[in-house]
Amino acid sequence: MDKVTVIIPVVGTEGRDIALFENAYNSAKGQVEKIIVVGPSDAITPLKTLGTIDKNTEFIENNGDTTYPAQVTLALGKVDTEWFSVLEYDDKFTPNWFKNVKKYATDDDVIGYLPLTEVLDPETNETLSYANEAFWASSFSEEIGYLDFESLSEYLNFNTSGAVFKKKDFIQLGGLKSSMKLVFWYEFLLRALYKEKKFYVVPKVGYLHTANRKGSLTDIYKETMSEKEIEWWLELAKKEYYFPQDRHKEYEE
Numbered sequence: 555m556d557k558v559t560v561i562i563p564v565v566g567t568e569g570r571d572i573a574l575f576e577n578a579y580n581s582a583k584g585q586v587e588k589i590i591v592v593g594p595s596d597a598i599t600p601l602k603t604l605g606t607i608d609k610n611t612e613f614i615e616n617n618g619d620t621t622y623p624a625q626v627t628l629a630l631g632k633v634d635t636e637w638f639s640v641l642e643y644d645d646k647f648t649p650n651w652f653k654n655v656k657k658y659a660t661d662d663d664v665i666g667y668l669p670l671t672e673v674l675d676p677e678t679n680e681t682l683s684y685a686n687e688a689f690w691a692s693s694f695s696e697e698i699g700y701l702d703f704e705s706l707s708e709y710l711n712f713n714t715s716g717a718v719f720k721k722k723d724f725i726q727l728g729g730l731k732s733s734m735k736l737v738f739w740y741e742f743l744l745r746a747l748y749k750e751k752k753f754y755v756v757p758k759v760g761y762l763h764t765a766n767r768k769g770s771l772t773d774i775y776k777e778t779m780s781e782k783e784i785e786w787w788l789e790l791a792k793k794e795y796y797f798p799q800d801r802h803k804e805y806e807e
Contacts, residue, residue, distance in 0.1 A: 555659040557587040557635040558652060558718060563625035564593035564601070564643050574644040576606055581646035583608060585653075586639075592616050592629040623730035623738045630721065630729070639718045644676075644764045647716060651760035655718050658756045665723040665746070666753040668701075669760025671713040676764045685713040685763070689755045699755055703747040706740075707792065714739040716761030723751060728798035735805075736784060737791040744795035 560582045564575065582589055583606070591598055592614040602613055616628055626640055641647065648669075655667045671685040688694050688709060695705045706712070727746050730738045743753065779787075783805050790803055 555637055555656050555718075558637045558639060558655075559588040559590060559633045559635045560586050561626055561629040561633070561638060561640045562589065562591045562643050563622055563629070563640070564591060564597045565620050566597050571643070572600060572604075575601060576604060578641055578643045578646055579604075579611075580606055581649075582641055583610075585647060585649075585651065587635060588612065588633075590614060590629045590632055592625045594620060619732060621732045623732040623734070627729055627732070630725065633721055636721060637718050638721050638724075640715055642715050642763070645715060646762045648758075648760050648762065650758070651716065652718070654756055654758040654760060658754070658758075661752065661754065664752045664754045665720040666714075666717050666751075668712070668714065668717040668753060668755045670755065670758060671716065671761045671763050672759050673713075673763050673765045682765055683711075684759075685711055686755045690757055699757065701743065701747060701753040701755070703744065706743060706747060710740070710788075712740075712743075713761065713763055714743070715763060717753075727751070728800075731794070731800035733800050733802040733804070734791065734794070735787055736779065737787045740788070741791035741795055744791060745798065748795050 562578065579589065587610065589611045591601060591611065594617055595615045598613050598615065601607070612632060614629055614632060616625060630638065651669060659667060668686050670687055672681055673683045673685060674680065675682055688711065689701060690699055692698070696702045727742070727749060730742055734741050746753070786805055794801065794803065
């Protein structure tokens, strides 16, 4: 593994959001070769003048579809490195994450390296839990450290933000489907594992994820979606992974 590009999707940046973005950005700066910030013009304009922004940063104005999958897809068109990662603007990388990825990137068949993720409380910054650690538990998956279809079909405590993916394979598999609410990463992983692609969890904490922050994507879903709808999307993901293209299914009561 050589060079990596980090994608940071943003939608709104007001008040505290700018400070959160700056912390996220600084955690990536110096670890990777390029950072791409993508979002609506009114969201990214105030970020361009931040003193911390360096010359290896590119801003992409997106005044169309600003769903998370659509933002990632748009930014991928500007990624000129073999590998990329997506950083949520209220999260952070740990200082040695990319160094550790490169250390463990010894399997040429792996198309994605996931971090052990520390999940933090947005108010106290205290550790609430960890994600992705189950794949290092004895007898959890077919091969320790690797994701497999059967275990993922039943296990949802995983985190893909901060993971490092091989761009070529990601695109060939169809990428993220913009119509899939809430479970777009889950459906992608199922689709990739169904195609016998390999993902490995690096046994190092590489990502700090803020849980349920007010105004975050997860919080918005919780506020606007019923338990019934959430379950519907989960079940849909377990059907749609057969199809590489987005079939634009919509929730029906």
